[in-house]
Amino acid sequence: MLEQIKQWIERRRGGQTGNIAPEKTPNPKVPGDQLLSECRLIVLDLETTGLNASKDEVIAVGAVAINGGAIDLSDQFDLILRRPELDLTETVLIHGIGPEALTQGHETEDALLFLLEWMNGDPVLAYHSAFDQKFLEKTLKAELGYTRNHTWMDVADLLPAFFPDALTGGKGLDHWADFFGLEVSARHHAASDALATAELTLIALNKAHKSGLKTLKELHDKLRYHRRLQSIHGV
Amino acid sequence: MxxxxxxxxxxxxxxxxxxxxxxxxxxxxxxxxxxxxxxxxxxxxxxxxxxxxxxxxxxxxxxxxxxxxxxxxxxxxxxxxxxxxxxxxxxxxxxxxxxxxxxxxxxxxxxxxxxxxxxxxxxxxxxxxxxxxxxxxxxxxxxGVSSLLDQVNQRIQTGAMASMGSSISLSTPLDRYALRNPIVCTPDLPVRKAVARMHENNVGSIVITDDNRHPAGIFTLRDLRTMIAEDTCSLDAPVRQIMTKDPCCLPATADAFAAAMLMAEHHFSHLCLVDENNCLIGMVSERDLFSLQRVDLVSLARTIGTATHLRTLVSLRTDVSRLVDAMLAHGADSGQVVKIITTLNDVTVRRVLELNIKKNDPGIPFTWLTFGSEGRQEQTLLTDQDNGILFQTPDGMTEDQVREKLLPFARVVNDELAECGFTLCKGNIMASNPKLCLSDREWDDWFVRFIDASTPQNLVYSSIFLDMRAIYGPTDSLDELLDKVLTRIQKNALFQKMLAGNAFQRKPPLTMFRNFRYVTDGKKRSLDLKRQGLAPFVESVRVFALANGVKSANTLERMDDLTKAGVFDAKDANAWKDAYSLIQAIRMRSHQEMLERGDELTNYIDPDDLNPLDRRILRESFRQAQRLQQKLEVTYQL
Incomplete structure (x- = not known):
């Protein structure tokens, strides 16, 4: 990963343009007629210092890409951001990232630019995506002044939409992972949680394909419909 | 991690x-x-x-x-x-x-x-x-997967080898062990000169050859000792008078295992190696084969076969277990090891019988029969007695009169075998049971009833009495009996179908989802390698063997014979033999481990204790049992 970023930075800065501007990063894509069986999807998980988006910060970003219906392990993102000034006591226990590992992190700006470049504007999926979206948007705005809207989809909605009768015993990532017998290698590690989320996404996409859902737009609509149903039933 | x-x-x-x-x-x-x-x-x-x-x-x-x-x-x-x-x-x-x-x-x-x-x-x-x-x-x-099987065998060997510190394999061709150009002499040479020649060359044996270099006899230092102690022959007599005639010969391509088995069975310590024209090319001694071992098969078999007291036989049983370790270390596969154990058990049973005949001869010739796993030559260290007696009623006696003489004798033998570690049979399938000490005519009647009336009890018995072998006494009458039994079964389609149905009941321990199906045994999850693992093979193969007139009782040999007869496809049979042997190997290794820990021997294992490779091979082996049962199902439309 480190090597990749260095190369990328050298490539970008080697050009005459000097520092790249955030607005030069790939345009966010809108759900349209892209085929689910062909398009690229980002599955992402953040580690943060806490749950409060107004005062807590992002520590690490883990993400994998789904390409043409398969998780492509040569196309992944696993990075600790540089946040040495933060008080870590709150989250250090959950994530296992200590101050020492954090200081080995990367220049935040570079890392976030690389993330945007890597994301390539493709739709982003996350478990309880509202949380990750809030944190990522806040960080991108603060560090890069970047405010463009990406398409986000919540895997926590995706699963019950396709498996309404599953007796998971709860709504968490762990519940669904247990339900499908997934083994999560290092829970609460951003990259590892992202992979588990991506595996659940593959299961949902398999079901989507069988129920005739072909395009990204159809999937997006199905999720919106599911959320509306949920709110009507007043849960 | x-x-x-x-x-x-x-x-x-x-x-x-x-x-x-x-x-x-x-x-x-x-x-x-x-x-x-x-x-x-x-x-x-x-x-x-x-x-x-x-x-x-x-x-x-x-x-x-x-x-x-x-x-x-x-x-x-x-x-x-x-x-x-x-x-x-x-x-x-x-x-x-x-x-x-x-x-x-x-x-x-x-x-x-x-x-x-x-x-x-x-x-x-x-x-x-x-x-x-x-x-x-x-x-x-x-x-492919065959490299995995090699790995399993390698590990079994290295485990056993650690205690042996040797790397000679029993599958090595005899060539490697053989003494080339052994010392020879003509049949007319006086014993004194033959011994001098042995002495000059510092060897313990001499081969006596005829004019064409065909081995005619063998003479060893042990023979010399007996000759002098018992004063059977003069030192000036020609060696042909005292030599062991027609010595055991094997081709140079035979492996060390074949030689060891021959020696153990006949108590020889030397074998001649011959070429395709039966000309002497070399000689193998027991010492050459086992020079590095503390316990050797041939001398152990001889010690058992010549023991003069029951307590010697009892004490020798621990050597048998050490020998199994050694054999595994020397590359014997599970099929070879069960044969070794069976051979040593046979020798023990024979010796117990001989000692009792010496002490208290019932005076009536009899054939000692053995059934079940011993009959199939598939015994492991955990074994119990399944035996019976077949006799021919002497003129002027009734069968009951014969039994009066044989039963007390058999009782003592059964008890003494129990002391040697052959557990008394809980079902009383023993020679001292009057129902299993029968004349040839009575046995024949017994089998007629057995085959015609297929009661549930008879089906349980089928796994015992239809795997039968003589280990002492004349074998002709058993051969005749077996011929009749096989012919009857081949003609009786209903009996075959009932046997097949019975064999089909023994399901390999896999669930519908191909996970292991466990025996409920308290808290611990366990598999019964004998009843759940081996039995499905043994029982299914028996049905095919009996229905097709195959005479041998050994499961692997039955599969070979069924392949030759075109009943089994050669590829299938090989897969089944491999699977069966691997389950047996895992069972034997677990027996050895139990012995080391001083635990009581059982056939139960917890698959979680196995490494992933063994677990995987075990599961694949059980699946092969399912395939064999499918063949049974199709053949007999179960």
Whole structure:
């Protein structure tokens, strides 16, 4: 990963343009007629210092890409951001990232630019995506002044939409992972949680394909419909 | 896991895939760099239950897959039966499709997900890189599962070898051990001169050859000792008077195991090696074969066979277990080891009988029969008695009068065998039972009733009495009896079908989802390797053997004979023999471990105690038992 970023930075800065501007990063894509069986999807998980988006910060970003219906392990993102000034006591226990590992992190700006470049504007999926979206948007705005809207989809909605009768015993990532017998290698590690989320996404996409859902737009609509149903039933 | 977590140069998900791979062969033997290459180039795909993963229509295979979660089922259409058959099962950590990707052709088997399944896969490029750079991976891909079987056997041997410190294999051709140009003499040479020649050459034996260099006899220092002690012959007499005539000969291509078995059975300490014209080319002594061992098969068999007291026989039993260790160390497979144990058990039984005849001769010739696993020559260290007596009623006596003389004798023998470690049979299937001490006519009647009236009890007995062998006394009357029994069974389709139905009841311990089905035994999960693992093979093979007039009782030999008779396909039979032998090997190793710990021997194991390779091979072996039962099902329309 480190090597990749260095190369990328050298490539970008080697050009005459000097520092790249955030607005030069790939345009966010809108759900349209892209085929689910062909398009690229980002599955992402953040580690943060806490749950409060107004005062807590992002520590690490883990993400994998789904390409043409398969998780492509040569196309992944696993990075600790540089946040040495933060008080870590709150989250250090959950994530296992200590101050020492954090200081080995990367220049935040570079890392976030690389993330945007890597994301390539493709739709982003996350478990309880509202949380990750809030944190990522806040960080991108603060560090890069970047405010463009990406398409986000919540895997926590995706699963019950396709498996309404599953007796998971709860709504968490762990519940669904247990339900499908997934083994999560290092829970609460951003990259590892992202992979588990991506595996659940593959299961949902398999079901989507069988129920005739072909395009990204159809999937997006199905999720919106599911959320509306949920709110009507007043849960 | 902890170790690889410290490796922070690789992304977490790459590391976790490497850890996953490391738990399974052949990846467990591969370098980290090669595993990383796999992980970094892998894609992870999901297949729901029943989804097709790979089919012939997909064309030349260009990906190599490893099951990460779930299971893959191989399906082929059987045109004859017009139905789809499962040809194999691939579970967690296993790879596919080996033959197709190596042979650069489409797969011939439909690969379908059995249950929700995730597979890691790499493209052909990455596969080729790994094949060319990683030797363990190359070895595995080119030799397939058979390289795994080798690994299991290797481990059994290294485990046993650790205590032996030797690397000579029993499958080594005798050539390697043989003394070339052994000392020879003519039959007319006086004993004195023959001994002088042995002395000059510092050898313990001399081969007596005729004019054509055919071995005519053998003379050893032991013979000299007996000759002098018992004063049977003069030193000036020609050696032909005292030599052991017609010495045992084997071709040079025979292996050390064959030689050891011959020596053990006949108590020889020397064998001649001959060429295709029966001309002497070498000589093998027991010492050559076992020079590095503390316990040797031949001398143990001889010590048992010449013991003069019961307590000697009892004390020798611990040597048998040490010998099993040694044999495994020397490369004997499980089939060979059970034969060794059976041979030594036979020698023990014979000696107990001989000692009792000396002490208290019942005065009536009899044949000592043995049934069940001993009858099949498939005994392990855990064994109980299943025996009986066959006699011919002397003129002027009734059968009951004969029994009056034989039964007390048999009672003593049964008790003494129990002291030697052959547990008394709980079902009283023993020679001292009046119902099993019968004349040839009575045995014949007994089998007629047995075959005609297929009661449930008779079906239970079938696994005992239909695997029968004589280990002492004349064998002619048993041969005649067996001929009649086989002919009767071959004519009786109903009996065959009932036997088949009974054999079909013994299901291998796999669930519908191909997991192990456990015996409920308190808290611990366990498998009964004998009743659940071996019995399905033994019972099914017995039905085919009896129905097709195969005379041997040994399961592996029965399978060979059935293949020769065209009843079994050679490929199937080999797979079944391998599977059966592997279950037996795992059972024997667990017996040896129990002995080491001083535990009581049982046939139960907890598969969780096995390493992943053994677990996988055990599961595959059970699946082979299912296939054999399917054949039974089709043949007898069960």
């Amino acid at each position: 902890a170790a690889s977590n410290q490796d922070n140069t690789r992304p977490q998900n790459t590391r976790s895939i490497m850890v996953f791979l490391q738990a399974h062969a052949p990846f467990s033997n591969m370098d980290d760099d090669h595993l990383a290459h796999f992980a970094e180039h892998a894609t992870l795909r999901f297949y729901a239950d029943g989804d097709v993963v790979l089919a012939a229509e997909d064309g030349v295979v260009n990906r190599f897959y490893v099951v990460k979660q779930g299971r893959i089922r191989g399906e082929r259409h059987n045109d004859k039966a017009d139905k789809t058959e499962t040809t194999f099962e691939i579970s967690i950590g296993e790879c596919f499709p080996l033959a197709a990707i190596v042979g650069e052709r489409p797969t011939r088997t439909l690969h379908r997900a059995a249950g929700d399944t995730f597979c890691l896969s790499i493209e052909q490029d990455a596969f080729i890189t790994l094949i060319s750079e990683s030797e363990p991976f190359r070895d595995f891909c080119l030799r």
